[in-house]
């Protein structure tokens with residue numbers, strides 16, 4: 001059944017010129033880009049987006065990184081897109097992510113890991129409302 005997921009192509013990917021490569025992987029998979037916007041996260045949006053992480057030790061540097069420059073906020077749709085995209089992205093730590101995944105092929109960091117994607121239907125609903133309230 002068709003779902004939507006909120007994907008962020010993070011500032012490291014934009015800086016490294018990997019936006020096209022990453023979007024291309026999603027397109028070649030057959031997923032549909034329903035919305036796409038270059039945005040720079042501000043502190044308030046970071047705290048809301050990462051509400052479950054704000055008290056963690058890794059949050060201050062994560063927030064600094066995520067607000068450090070433009071990112072691409074993307075709405076993807078497709079059959080089981082939430083799980084499909086997470087499989088395509090790979091494990092959080094780019095050093096451990098499987099080859100063939102976006103992080104496994106292109107990232108070497110636990111923080112600067114190129115892509116964020118909703119991890120469940122509930123988080124997709126929450127994140128889509130946060131980033132694309134008019135969709």
Ligand code: CMP
Pocket residue numbers: 053058062092110111112113115116117
């Ligand atoms: P993301 O999928 O956006 O969800 C939370 C983010 O926090 C994660 O990707 C990483 O960018 C970052 N992150 C998660 N765990 C760690 C960690 N142990 N150290 C540094 N950054 C982390």
